[in-house]
Amino acid sequence: MTTNQSESHVLSKSCQYALRAVVYIAAHSTTTHLVGAQEMADGLDIPKHFLSKILQQLTRNQVISSTKGPHGGFFLSKENERITIDRIVEIMDGPGLFKACVLGLPQCSSTKPCPLHFQAVEYRDGLYNKLKRLNIKELALVVHQENIKI
Amino acid sequence: MTTNQSESHVLSKSCQYALRAVVYIAAHSTTTHLVGAQEMADGLDIPKHFLSKILQQLTRNQVISSTKGPHGGFFLSKENERITIDRIVEIMDGPGLFKACVLGLPQCSSTKPCPLHFQAVEYRDGLYNKLKRLNIKELALVVHQENIKI
């Protein structure tokens, strides 16, 4: 078989990194120790400079918090912890992912469905609704309780 | 909000084009009229040369059939019509799409799940199973009966 090897994906790499980073911060930051970009890059095996860009973006969008200087780093405020996962996906991959047609048809909708519309919508909305109801704190808690590797 | 505007997707553009093209061929080719690349490019509003590449790939993989020369073009053999949609996705986007972890973690599985594993799997496997059971002929029939725009 001849393939493209294009390896399509649901979430971009930036988004995958962002989600893992947020969970990492939740798991490793304490009042006495903020998590640094270097530490995170090592712990998650993500290129440091690329991760930094993503962390900047999350900070600008107030998904995570940061302080500069010695002993500086990233942490989660109470407000941050209540941010839901779909928001992170939206920031990293845009608002279209859970709304756009699988076949890329702009006019596709439930009244004018594309050939795969209902198949796709059923499962897409299912995932989306779960991400909308799951916030960072809850996600981090699950990861901790189930001892899940990130 | 500052976003990437990366507009992530489930299926690559090549794959979206491929699926639409296959349905187009099913709908428009007859024993007396084969569908040409130009006609398809116009009808589907896809760049002709890019579409040609995709059609070549589908032909090589025996998803569609073609003949050269005057009155040549693309059509579906009986064997082609029985090809299932997941096969087209596999050819265009590789075999990883419906198997890889949402967060890109290689070690993620049901026994060692990532934070989003079960949420994602439900979505992904559901769609995948439908695509595995839906062949080209059936898809084209639905499109025709429901008068769906492609």
Next chain:
DNA sequence: TTAATAAAGGATATAAGGGTCTTTTATTAG
């Protein structure tokens, strides 16, 4: 056999995502 047609194939160009490097700004300890 020749001209016309249309797919196949190869090479190349463009845009976006992914990744790296350097400089600037803010903070803290001494």
Next chain:
DNA sequence: CTAATAAAAGACCCTTATATCCTTTATTAA
């Protein structure tokens, strides 16, 4: 105040997906 630290910011590069162009091969009609 100064030196050290670490995030913020901007410029840049590489790879891949997307898109285009040009040549070759196969087929048909005249």
